[in-house]
Amino acid sequence: MSQHPAYLPHGSTHTVQGLVVSAFDANPHAWCLRLVTSRGIQSAWLRNGLIPFQIAPGQVWDFTGEIVDLQQYGEQLEIQRAMPAVPADAILAPFLAHHVPGLSLQRAQRMREALGTGLIACMNHGEVAPIARALGCPAPAQLAVLVVSIWADQVAYTELAQELYKYGITEKALRTAVGHYGQRSVAQVRDDPYRLLAFSEFGPVDQAALKHFRMRDDDERRLMGTVDAAVYALHDRGSSIFTQKQLEKAVGEQSNLQQRQVVNAINLALQHGRLVGAGERHLMGEGFARIERAVIQFLSACNRSPSHSTAAANLTRAEDTREVAQVASEAAATKVSIILAHEELVAFSLVKCVADLFGACNERCYVLAGSDALCQRIDAATGLQSMTLRRAVAEGLCEPNKVPPPRAIAIVSSTIDFVDMARLLLQLHPADRLMFIGRPLPHAGERTLLLPALLSVDQIFRRELPLNTIIDPVAKAASRCVSISGITKRVYIPSESDHRGAFWICVADNRFERAVVGVSHQLRRHGSVAIVTRDDNEQRHYAQLINEAMVDTGAPGLGTVSVVTVDSVEPGDSDSTVVVLREPAAHSASWFQAAVRTAASRAVTVTTVQIDFTFSTMQDDYSAQRDFATRWLRASAEHKEQGQHK
């Protein structure tokens, strides 16, 4: 006989509503849940795979099952069926205490006793005043608003979960959808289930659309949803601008559509504005197009707004070289400027010069850099305090909700990531002066925008500082390797790992990863090491390998090892670079040059094939950067028409 009132007699099936307060995998075959029910605390037993949804604390379910007596765990409700549910009156107090920050169980119970069954009606109708009176605590009104809004979200979430919990869409995805659509969540999802692709993977959403909402295979919404999913997959790999072939391949990976349907889907997406043309041969997703347009419009608006002070432009410093001083004063007088410096020290000198000019006028000059290593080099060379672009975005340049005085912002980076720039935009205003200072890097695969591409825009003030000396020896050696055939092969020898220059090592395919890790470890003795990969997927893979394989021996003088893509580092960011070149045919010569130039002292290329040093097998992509000037002109013309710059 059961000892506890929560447990009904054995052998009979019964339904109970429970708030999950803990869930753990008791053994490889089942989960053990602890529930708060109307009869008290109850344990439940859930076989793996019975419900295709991750049951987690805070959820409310209607469970149906039998009471069984397990030898190890005692009496349990063995769940046979479960359905997400809106909390009933009996478990309302524990539910609210669990979800509303600052509301204790005792206070929630007092509120429920005070309002009785009317509490749910109050919350459904959004009546804050009676709830605030019933709470009777300090700041009751705030708490009451919180209670009502959390309840509204929970009701919307439950409606959505009841429809979709069978298809493997996660709780996080559903809650995010509710966060965006609110009480209209179910209606929005019924209208187009593929809206959920913004929050979830394609597979579960597609299943729900086909099985639950009975959508046809060739429904327009499905075709466009497939394209959306492919665009998101490409974005996750680091590609914002892509060719139609790349997109077709990605769509094919996502779904089982035939080639004809894929082409049809892409055309539909183009018609509906889900895809935007990025020039003659390239496409981009709607989201990225919106970001790019916003950045361009902001920059062109900065360019048009009147300069409030030109005092900085008239000052020069005697110790600066003539060209640098002149360029700095010209840049200080313009709203947006771009300066290319072939040498890092020249760029630093320019940054110092600009900061001093603005400092003399009591104006703040922020120096933002692309990477931590570059920040350190700027700080060491100039004595200024720089910060990374990402940190500036995260922490902010000024206090929120306070209009700052006009500032100068020098961004020392050879590439511009539009997403980072868009995040920074929220902290800028058109009175700020923007200076982009960097090195003329070659186009390298996925880079969003290089400074030379901005140079193609006539509306921006631009200067290229003269080339005084030849570029660093590593880049020089690499460029020789790339362009001249028949050069003496410089094979990497571990005992000579301290030598400077560009080296090669050719290994068998099955030893490739081990070779990358091994070479990285050897190079650590001579400072920091960057392993340069092609895309984010490869980066994640090698980062995991390095984490597993690289044992920190604690020996002094060992440098750090980082795995990076070529977009995220500046030339000279690491002492040594390991270039991962598993399939040379899949990389372009410009990518290779950019990868090698990230090293300050030595670059080792690990590859699986003997390279003939001419890179005749390498692809040379049609650059997506070439069409940037056209997009700029189009976006700034649109902006001018809308008159937003006023």
Place this chain on the structure above:
Amino acid sequence: MTLSNAKYRQNAVDRLKSWLASNPEIPRFRQRANRAAICRQASIARSTANANSEIRSLFVGLDLNVLAAQRAILMDATDQKNTVVKVASSPPHRRSYLTSGNGHSLALKYLLQTGRVVR
């Protein structure tokens, strides 16, 4: 309580009531009526406002009014969730570029974080 104290308290209540009767814009601080600012406008010492139970109850009523207004905005925002209340309070120069067109700030933040468009 002495007679003068009682009179002083009553005067403070009257002043607050007459200030409220003039239908002023209620200053707010952190989703509540800003007591310090109201006391300043109604010429009541803050210590009096804290000690006087009648004034305290008036303030609770004010808090509820403020919250009712916020609740209405909140329900609007839930109905068409993309409209975010904070947009209106941000400086105008920050509104124009990224929040124009279809880009609402909640969806925009999501776009910038994940690269995915909420339709």
